Structure formats: C-alpha cells, structure tokens
Amino acid sequence: MGALGFTKARSMGPVAEAVARAGGSVARVFRKAELPLRLIDEPEQLILLRDQLALVEHAARELDDEALPLRLSMQAGMEGLGLFGLRVKKAPTLFDAIERCNCGMESMLQSMTHMSLTRCGARLAAWTYEVCDDVPVGRQKNELLAFGYMVEALKRFGAGAPLRATLPQKPPARAALEDILGCEVVAGEKAALIFSAELLRNQNPTGADPIDRRVDDLPAPDDFSASVEHLIRLALLERRPTIDYVRRRLALSARSLQRRLSSEGESFEAIRRRVLLAKARTLLAARDAPITRIAYELGYSDAAHFSRAFSAWTGESPRAWRRGALGAVREM
Template structure:
C-alpha cells in the first residue's frame, strides 16, 4: 500500500488539463473517492498503473519527474518532518530508510553510511519493470528534499536508474546533474563525499525524538510486506537481462537459495522460472517497442537475446507478430 499523495498530485494535473479523471481511475482499479479522500491508502500497483495512464493521457512522458520538482515537500507528512529535524544529512537519510514504509510500502530505502553515502531504492511486492513514473518521482524528490534540508545546491556524485530511457535524458540534468545513468544495475543515489556530516537547516533534537517515537508507532502498526517470490525473481532478473545473466543459478544465488529450492518454491506459487522469465521479457519488449528511437537490435540486447533474429522468433511466439509488426500495430 501507499499513502497515495503522488496519485493525488497526478489527479490534480489531470483535472487541470481538462481530462476526464474517472475513466482513467476506473481503468486501473481505482475510484474517485479513493483519490478525493487524502486519508485513504491505495495499492502500490494501482498507483503505478494510474501514473502511467495519466502520463499517457497528458502526453507527458516525464510526469513523475515534473511532479517531483513542483510539489510541496511538506506533503510527505511525518516522513518529511522526521528527516528535517534530524541533526545531519546522514541522520535524515537513515531516518528515511527506516520510516519510508509509512509513505510507500512498495519501495524500501537502503542507506549506506560511508565517506560517499549511498541510498538505494529496492522494490518489494510489486514488479520493478512496470514502474517508470513513480521511481523517477522518488529519485528526483529525494534529491530535491536533501538539497532543501541541507541548504546546499549540490549535485549527486552519481545516480543510477535501472530502466531504459532512449531520449530526453538531458531534461533531468538541471535537478539531478549530468552523472546520471539509465539502464543501471540498481536504482541508487550516490551523495557527495562527506555529505553525511552536513548539518541540517532545521535540526531539532527534542522534536526529532518525539517524531521518531511517532514513526515507530506508525511502523509497528503496519503488517510486514512480504514480496511474492515471483516478483522477487522478476525484480532480480530485470537488470541482469542485458548481460545474459538472468539464469536460474544466478537468480537463486542472489535470492539466497539453491536452484532446487527456488524451483520448488516457485512451483508452490504455480509458476516456473522459465515461464516468469519469458513473461518478463514479453512485457519489457512491448514497452521498449513503444520507443520508436530504440532500434530492434538494441531491444534484443536489452532482453538478453544473442541477436535480433532470436528476439523476432520469441516475439512471434509471445504475440503472433514480429517486433516490427508489433511496433506498427500499437
């Protein structure tokens, strides 16, 4: 589940553009009263689907990024204030990693406190490959938030985003800097050297103690979000496809189990590894083929095929059409 603030921001944009909101919501399993009631939480997968639908309806392929640059950061609620009242940027990022589930249970933040601090965003319970708008919002919002809290106009040393963007990357440079990699191995922000020790503008030890107690209470009231094994396999395999490493033994090792155990546990969910891998490739193929600037040969590589011919055969098996026919029919 998610707090739904991002969906409400997108819904406001849809309304202001004069686009009918209810049909978009209905298409992704949401109702108008869920959006209009700011206290209602919604499903993470519903939010992801709605953001994609809204981006398409608005003809704004950068909707998540645009929303991240405009919204009032205080709308993050308790998470914002517990971060803002922390002593240092490192403390704030550590609080974000612990308490982000209050806002969004689908994305876990993992903070590495080092000379060059890192914040990694890891998906839980929903497939990563289905999401573009939400993750771009989250990364851009985190960078903007850390600038405001620290009072410093810095650029991250490096940002890695695991999905592919064949065009429009320059649009991100004004906020995220030029050291930005799409199609990376992880969704991760590398902060400047020594930035963990930066003092925050609104640090308040007493307030932070009170807010951390509230966050702990809120956290303990939410049930654990255990990801289905199928989704874990998808999320682990996605960044490995271009390197030809999305194989049973590699995935099993990364998930901390033997190939035999992985096979057995997937069977308990009514699935096989090959079935999941093929469905993942088919889903990504449809998305990549929507990008006219992506050559079919590159799409074949992104999906882990040895050549375009192998990809074409697989595409016909999935859809009954060649990649070129599928691209023209969309």
C-alpha cells in the first residue's frame, strides 16, 4: 500500500445541501460512499481523498448532474475552504494567491494533489491541478471541484473567466461545463485553466495580508500512524472505532495494519485510546454534557463501561476529572 491522501471535509463543498435541494437522498449518497452523515457538521474533519471523490461521484449520479462538482465549489467559493481560503483571499496579487494555493494545498487542505503555474508562450499562463492518488472513482469530478475554487480565485482578483479549460479525459457534459466556466473546455494533458499572464499582476481589490501565515495540519502521505488516527476520529462520528472499519478503509488485512503500525512503534489500541481520551476530555469540559451522553458519543453501551475505561486511562472517574478541570478554569 502506497501513500495516503487526505482532505478536509469542507473541500467537497455544500454537497448535502445541493442533493437535498434537488430532491435526492442525502443519506443514500453518504451510505454509498461509506461515510457518516454527521460529517456534514464537521467541516474540519479529515477524510481519505478517495472517499471525498467517491462522495462527490455518488452525489452527481444521484442527481444525474455531471457538472455538480463545479457547481458545488463555485457556490462555496474560497470562503468555503476555511483558513486555506482566507490565506488565498488575502494575497497581495493574483500571482501570490495562486502561489499560496500551490504551496499550501498539500499541507493545509488536501494531500496527494499537486497544483502548479506555468507559462504558455509569452502571453498565457496555465494553472494546473493533478490528483496524485491512485483513485479508481471520481478523478474527473475532483478536477471539476478544483476548477470551481480556482475560477473563483481568478474572479476575486479581477481576472474574470479563463480563456479555456483543459481536462485529460473528455467530460460527459461539456456544454454545461462551458456554460458554467464561461470558456471552452478542450482535451489536454492535465486539468488546467488557461488565462492571460498579464492578469497575474492584478492587485487584491479588498485588502491584502502580505504574510502567508501557513499552518501545516494534514498528515504527511507516508505517516501511517497519523492516517489511522484520523480514520479513528472519522469512525467516531457514528460508531465505536474498530480495527475492522479502519482496515477496510485502507484495503488492508487486520494483520497488515497492525504490522505497519508496529513498524512505527504504535498499535491500533494505543491510538484508539488516545483519540477516545482526547474526545472524552473535550466533552467532559463542557459543563452541560451528561456522562451518559458522553459515553454514547464515544461508542460505549452505557455510562458504567465508559467510567471504568476512563478510570483505567487516567486514574480518576469522569466526574472527578470534570470537577478538577472546571475548578481549574474557575481559578484562572
């Protein structure tokens, strides 16, 4: 198994809202993608890039709308990309905005993808987007999703619509895509937007922050332990995380998964315990969260089972830990 690509849930755009508005079944789309519905309310949650691709693909099929990914990202705009989008919006020039996209994408928003800016002769520039993950489903849908955000960035800096767009594979809804993008769509080696290179000098019309305060918070594609940790957090949105769930997401046997973790000095149980403990402490710090509800949130059948586990982890009961935590807050 090679490197793993992750993306923040917010990168898929308002997919649930779009499916519901068009009369489709949001539950069915998420079920087919094997993703929890609660992901809708967790935009910062990391999911496998291939799962995001599958979700958008199933949503497009649900609505019979091949152009849906493009509509989603153009509806969300750069604002929909959170901190990453804010960095891009605050760039001094269009050139700087594209550079912030290209340099920050793999560490702040979505790994196993690559963006670059190249010159096409003396007068044109090509902004390209590539999926480096070996995904079986949804590659072109992801390219279209990226196009929407890229076009919105161009427009924000007064560049207008691109002159043309290229896709490695012929799209099934070319006319619809051209209507939305405002330019022709043709075959090309990579997914790219072509525009006048002069526009790269365009200044930010709404005020700029010349300092790129980048924050790296995505796991490196080869950090297997961190990848397993994020999948455990994902599973926690709807069930108690199990090794079977994680190994299926990674297309590995349980033995292979444990062997990979062992090579990094980790184990599945140790990672799961850290995730559950961190979540438990967060929930306990909320004064109005009943212990029974916290136990359910963490996948325990009742409060007693959770209390025994928490005591084994920390040496004190959940209620005692909460009293100490809330008391420390009051003293600050």
